[in-house]
């Protein structure tokens with residue numbers, strides 16, 4: 097360790113360059129990690145932040161609440177079975193507009209029971225009352241100039257909604273959520289489409305699942321989130337790029353050290369000749385790689401955290417400490433693995449050849 | 457006669473030279489006692505370095521036995537060789553071969569675990585006390601070679617092996633270096649073997665051998 101550190105500091109210019117590359121690449125890895133989580137939340141935070149543990153959907157709904165529907169009989173059974181541990185949930189993509197403007201804004205309506213456990217926490221205004229014509233909006237709508245007490249209009253039905261509260265961090269499929277009561281939800285449906293079939297889409301359950309109701313299917317929250325359109329593909333693609341980049345960075349360190357150590361063959365030969373054990377020589381190489389990798393990971397982590405704080409809230413960037421830790425630890429581990437190539441080579445250096453006088 | 461530190465008997469070593477085997481060492485015997493400085497001379501390519509590498513347990517002979525301090529070592533495994541090199545043998549190479557990133561005293565303290573006060577004392581004896589905290593790049597050729605000598609003396613190994621230690625030095629400094637090795641051998645009762653080309657230092661050694669056609673002949 098001591099020897100490793102002495103060499104790093106003596107040749108600091110060389111190793112600083114390596115370190116800078118490591119920092120930049122790991123920063124990129126963490127940036128992707130933040131993007132994965134950020135985009136994931138943009139798709140799923142509306143569901144993710146619910147106090148529900150599971151959802152009961154109609155058969156053949158492919159885990160999609162938007163296309164699910166429960167019959168009245170099924171819904172009745174579920175109500176009897178779960179009592180206050182269940183609450184209805186309707187989801188519909190639509191548009192709304194400010195009363196004063198024609199500009200349509202994307203929205204995902206969540207139709208809920210204002211008295212049930214899906215009622216969102218508001219940080220401004222109040223909750224939904226039992227009556228119709230009220231809406232609670234995700235705070236992203238504030239950026240669009242909608243204020244508490246304004247009236248907005250559902251574009252397809254023309255139903256007017258009074259903004260009674262704002263909530264945070266509620267998105268569904270990259271679109272911000274608007275909470276309305278189930279009654280309001282149905283009213284908008286009926287006004288917008290004469291063929292509208294009034295039916296509860298799904299039921300959210302808090303706590304454990306009980307007996308199965310025929311003709312329904314139950315899924316955990318994680319399963320519902322996984323099945324959200326685009327969620328899995330997006331997460332998989334970016335996660336793959338992230339891990340690939342991490343592995344490449346680790347291998348690059350390995351290659352750097354392989355080349356650097358190749359140039360030091362003479363030194364290693366001398367070390368062995370004066371009786372330095374192969375274990376100690378190997379330990380020196382591995383500690384150097386560990387120091388470079390760990391330090392690079394730590395600095396990149398600091399930079400990413402600073403950037404996360406500096407980015408505007410609307411950017412889909414969110415660092416999950418556990419995920420960051422996993423990728424950084426994996427990086428250090430793979431770096432050390434890739435340094436074993438150098439170790440294997442150095443272990444085979446023959447001291448007699450390296451210093452054997454005239455014969456090289 | 458004094459205690460034998462290095463005993464080599466019947467050493468044979470040959471290298472593949474194209475198709476043929478070339479016998480570099482042909483049944484060589486050499487025995488060096490404590491308190492003795494021995495020189496090996498001979499034309500280039502005659503096998504002097506090969507002999508020294510075998511004595512220093514860096515190369516195994518094809519035949520023959522090596523004993524250090526009375527203990528046969530040729531049959532020991534590689535790892536034991538490394539340990540014995542550290543504990544029993546002090547090497548001085550043609551080009552100092554110091555590690556560029558360590559200061560003069562760290563070459564002894566970090567690499568060999570030598571005591572710092574003892575290192576300073578040794579540097580004082582060799583006249584390099586003033587360079588203890590400098591890196592090799594900041595030293596003159598003579599200073600570097602003296603640090604390398606200090607490294608060979610540091611572990612109190614009983615056997616000192618030097619392969620052309622004066623080759624990169626002018627004659628005056630070369631002579632000083634040989635004097636230091638001689639003094640170490642005589643005063644601390646060590647055995648020293650030095651390969652050299654330099655005829656002018658042979659008056660400082662106790663015995664001279666000549667390497668020729670694979671044989672070692674006393675001069």
Ligand SMILES: Nc1ncnc2c1ncn2[C@@H]1O[C@H](COP(=O)(O)OP(=O)(O)O)[C@@H](O)[C@H]1O
Pocket residue numbers: 452453454455471472480498499500501502503504505506507
């Ligand atoms: N590893 C080796 N493989 C093949 N031939 C070698 C090897 N090492 C030395 N030789 C040959 O052995 C002979 C003796 O080499 P060496 O002991 O270095 O001589 P000296 O030190 O007396 O100049 C030379 O001819 C050299 O080419």
Ligand SMILES: [Mg+2]
Pocket residue numbers: 452453454504505506619
């Ligand atoms: Mg030689």
